[in-house]
Amino acid sequence: MTEVERHNFDVIVIGAGGAGLRAAIEARERGLSTAVICKSLFGKAHTVMAEGGCAASMGNANPNDSWQVHYRDTMRGGKFLNNWRMAELHAKEAPDRVWELETYGALFDRTEDGRISQRNFGGHTYPRLAHVGDRTGLELIRTMQQKIVSLQQEDKAEFGDYEAKLKVFHECAITELLKDDSGAISGAFGYWRESGRFVLFETGAIVMATGGIGKSFQVTSNSWEYTGDGHALALRTGASLINMEFVQFHPTGMVWPPSVKGILVTEGVRGDGGVLKNSEGERFMFRYVPDVFKGQYAETEEEADRWYTDPDNNRRTPDLLPRDEVARAINTEVKEGRGSPHGGVYLDIASRMPAEEIKRRLPSMYHQFKELADVDITAEPMEVGPTCHYVMGGIEVEPDTGESTVPGLFAAGECSGGMHGSNRLGGNSLSDLLVFGRRAGMGAATYVESLERRPVVLQSDIDGAARSALSPYEPAKSEGSRENPYTLHFELQQTMNELVGIIRTGEEIEQALGRLAEIRARVRNVVVEGHRQFNPGWHLALDLRNMMVVSESVAKAALLRTESRGGHTRDDYPMLDADWRNKLLVCRASGEDSVVPDVTVEPKDQVPMRQDLLELFELSELEKYYTEAELTTHPATEGDRA
Amino acid sequence: MSYKGQFRVWRGDSDGGSLEDFEVEVNEGEVVLDIIHRLQATQAPDLAVRWNCKAGKCGSCSAEVNGRPRLLCMTRMSLFDTDEVITVTPMRAFSIVRDLVTDVSYNYEKAREVQAFTPPKDLAPGEYRMQQVDVQRSQEFRKCIECFLCQDTCHVVRDHEENKLNFSGPRFLMRIAELEMHPLDTADRRDTAQDDHGLGYCNITKCCTEVCPENIKITDNALIPMKERVAGRRYDPVVWLGNKLFKRGK
Ligand SMILES: Cc1cc2nc3c(=O)[nH]c(=O)nc-3n(C[C@H](O)[C@H](O)[C@H](O)COP(=O)(O)OP(=O)(O)OC[C@H]3O[C@@H](n4cnc5c(N)ncnc54)[C@H](O)[C@@H]3O)c2cc1C
Ligand code: SF4
Ligand code: SF4
Ligand code: FES
Numbered sequence: 001m002t003e004v005e006r007h008n009f010d011v012i013v014i015g016a017g018g019a020g021l022r023a024a025i026e027a028r029e030r031g032l033s034t035a036v037i038c039k040s041l042f043g044k045a046h047t048v049m050a051e052g053g054c055a056a057s058m059g060n061a062n063p064n065d066s067w068q069v070h071y072r073d074t075m076r077g078g079k080f081l082n083n084w085r086m087a088e089l090h091a092k093e094a095p096d097r098v099w100e101l102e103t104y105g106a107l108f109d110r111t112e113d114g115r116i117s118q119r120n121f122g123g124h125t126y127p128r129l130a131h132v133g134d135r136t137g138l139e140l141i142r143t144m145q146q147k148i149v150s151l152q153q154e155d156k157a158e159f160g161d162y163e164a165k166l167k168v169f170h171e172c173a174i175t176e177l178l179k180d181d182s183g184a185i186s187g188a189f190g191y192w193r194e195s196g197r198f199v200l201f202e203t204g205a206i207v208m209a210t211g212g213i214g215k216s217f218q219v220t221s222n223s224w225e226y227t228g229d230g231h232a233l234a235l236r237t238g239a240s241l242i243n244m245e246f247v248q249f250h251p252t253g254m255v256w257p258p259s260v261k262g263i264l265v266t267e268g269v270r271g272d273g274g275v276l277k278n279s280e281g282e283r284f285m286f287r288y289v290p291d292v293f294k295g296q297y298a299e300t301e302e303e304a305d306r307w308y309t310d311p312d313n314n315r316r317t318p319d320l321l322p323r324d325e326v327a328r329a330i331n332t333e334v335k336e337g338r339g340s341p342h343g344g345v346y347l348d349i350a351s352r353m354p355a356e357e358i359k360r361r362l363p364s365m366y367h368q369f370k371e372l373a374d375v376d377i378t379a380e381p382m383e384v385g386p387t388c389h390y391v392m393g394g395i396e397v398e399p400d401t402g403e404s405t406v407p408g409l410f411a412a413g414e415c416s417g418g419m420h421g422s423n424r425l426g427g428n429s430l431s432d433l434l435v436f437g438r439r440a441g442m443g444a445a446t447y448v449e450s451l452e453r454r455p456v457v458l459q460s461d462i463d464g465a466a467r468s469a470l471s472p473y474e475p476a477k478s479e480g481s482r483e484n485p486y487t488l489h490f491e492l493q494q495t496m497n498e499l500v501g502i503i504r505t506g507e508e509i510e511q512a513l514g515r516l517a518e519i520r521a522r523v524r525n526v527v528v529e530g531h532r533q534f535n536p537g538w539h540l541a542l543d544l545r546n547m548m549v550v551s552e553s554v555a556k557a558a559l560l561r562t563e564s565r566g567g568h569t570r571d572d573y574p575m576l577d578a579d580w581r582n583k584l585l586v587c588r589a590s591g592e593d594s595v596v597p598d599v600t601v602e603p604k605d606q607v608p609m610r611q612d613l614l615e616l617f618e619l620s621e622l623e624k625y626y627t628e629a630e631l632t633t634h635p636a637t638e639g640d641r642a
Numbered sequence: 643m644s645y646k647g648q649f650r651v652w653r654g655d656s657d658g659g660s661l662e663d664f665e666v667e668v669n670e671g672e673v674v675l676d677i678i679h680r681l682q683a684t685q686a687p688d689l690a691v692r693w694n695c696k697a698g699k700c701g702s703c704s705a706e707v708n709g710r711p712r713l714l715c716m717t718r719m720s721l722f723d724t725d726e727v728i729t730v731t732p733m734r735a736f737s738i739v740r741d742l743v744t745d746v747s748y749n750y751e752k753a754r755e756v757q758a759f760t761p762p763k764d765l766a767p768g769e770y771r772m773q774q775v776d777v778q779r780s781q782e783f784r785k786c787i788e789c790f791l792c793q794d795t796c797h798v799v800r801d802h803e804e805n806k807l808n809f810s811g812p813r814f815l816m817r818i819a820e821l822e823m824h825p826l827d828t829a830d831r832r833d834t835a836q837d838d839h840g841l842g843y844c845n846i847t848k849c850c851t852e853v854c855p856e857n858i859k860i861t862d863n864a865l866i867p868m869k870e871r872v873a874g875r876r877y878d879p880v881v882w883l884g885n886k887l888f889k890r891g892k
Pocket of ligand 2: 797
């Protein structure tokens, strides 16, 4: 029998990024005992890296903004594959969630009249992103971290213990979710990174808020935490994943020097006036406005430049098209020989505004290029290229509550799916974290309150989880079979980057699946050295299993979807296909292996958009995305008939 | 462009340890964290190091390089001569967990003791109005990535474990200053800065400011003004009363 440290909470939240912290605050404010568990130190989750801002239609910079405009932008950005209910809740609730942060102590940049300043970003009609320079994610994390401290101070005053109701377990990694015999969530099993010792959390509900999967790709803006743990754990527990074929490649990552390749250059650079140029000095984005966006973007450089100061009478620059469009354009420019020396294109802000202003508006970018690349962005252009940035796909959830298909398992933030459809707009993630973090916290609380009795953890499950976690310490089965986790990780990343990356073909994806199958067989033979105390080799060995499952989900779904849409571009099917618009690809675990299960993918139709929401769009726009049969209820169609 | 670099990395745990020598490939543009990762992948798979973002944004990878507190991911190899031996050791002010990883719980304990933002009661969410010039001062301090390098450097605790009880360190004294300067915070934090967090221990040597990777002027902009406010409160009742009324009036 495995000895484990045991804890018991009403709700546990796995992940301490924006979504996890917001969920935890909500569950605790509902009076439930709540734990937050995270792999890295408290306050260091990936959300700290977010730069540009948090989208909310507060209308501070342009009073014409409203939730309806935000909703439309979000659906367009996702090419109408988004879960419309999530997009609706998101657009409606984001302003309240941002204002709430001010009551926790957040200090956003201000407008002249003292309100929260908002900046332009790709795909957003109006300046909409609340921001703090280019370190908005840090502000979000710190603010909620400090709110948690504040709640703990209240608990200390009331119960004499800071941790009476809300406790953070940091540097603690969950490797297994546990269910009782009725199939409801009963707990989570994991290990302390520091000591390697096991720990069990018994609970009624789990909120999954583990972020993304970028570490399965070689060139990425994501941190080491992004190994898709939440996606994999949920899948293995019986939940379904949707939209896994949609992976966002951010158009502007650093390309040089090699050691920083992939690090993000915020879209705020373009939002604030920076423009993309090829090696011939041409502002090439004017050539890449796709049909669906024709008429919505400036057609000349003069108009684009006027737009920054007079947005009501000019159309925005195509430098600010949604990310998938810009990333593909850069890819094409480089391929056709108009790239920069290190295989990117130029992003020029230096010639567009005074040095002092650049330093004031984009301090971290200035710092980042100066320190890491010896480039002074106030004097010379940056070299940038696409980098794996965000996964639209994730755990399939109920929009209003965040509940997955497994009773007691909730999800929010990047590890959940649906909200962003086939492509996320910049700034819509931070707002997503707040809106759906809160909703998942509420959903979990309501669920736990309704339970008649607490599900029980089975000892056999604990033993199994422990055995599985320790298997990399078992000696190699034979001399030649011993695998190094670092090598396998590298091969996995290479496979995904090259064969299931920004531009895909059926043939290459099949090749990738072949290689993944081979890597999967070798994952079983990973052997790690040393002891269990803070052993990164062991940690990677465990994370590798999750990356494996997630990569297979991405590749299998990508193979099935024979069209190009948002973050999924098939060279062999280059067009948007209206028949695919309403189809979700649903991934589920199957097969014998419970640790690295097989993944099966099945198509499923979405619920049609509610009539009042559908009517927010012009028929002529919907016709670019929808089949004719789907649009018979639109009033304009009915008008035609009448 | 590549060369073989000479490294000495501290390895061990709370029971003790020593510097180990390594020869590792170094390529153009790399930072010290790249080298540590290469060591893990090729020579020392269980070498413990904390890191997250590898972009200077999360403050996880703090350690000491040739004795100077630094972020490993922002320390470029080009700072050093190619034949120089580079010594990487864990932060000295905190106890060792393993290799380059230290126990930083002191910081989280101190963070918890700083009274939280205390909002005005009569303002609903969405009604907050603040001018950019007024939030700017606190915003500088909110750039802090909690790398704790300033805490590691400050001589008050660096070699004086016993002072940790009464001294919160530059990071958290700055946090108090941040709230004190927040245009809408309603609490008076001057007594507690002095009495509970040990502002008086600081003798403005500015060592903390020198190591801050965010270039925050911790001493000049947070600690000294905070000391002035405390002095005002303690020795000048008129100033104190004025401040109090002023704050209430807002
Ligand atoms: C460089 C960069 C810039 C960005 N800029 C913006 C922007 O300007 N605007 C915007 O809207 N979005 C931006 N994004 C996207 C956005 O930051 C992320 O999508 C978002 O922060 C994800 O938040 P989250 O709460 O879902 O997860 P995260 O913040 O990633 O948190 C995940 C948490 O889960 C924990 N965890 C993971 N696995 C486990 C496990 N097995 N056990 C225990 N804990 C675990 C981690 O430790 C971590 O605490 C940016 C992303 C990047 C990379
Ligand atoms: S200025 Fe004060 S806080 Fe900073 S290092 Fe010197 S004594 Fe410590
Ligand atoms: S003030 Fe500077 S040195 Fe100190 S913890 Fe913050 S970022 Fe690090
Ligand atoms: S790894 Fe994040 S600051 Fe170095």
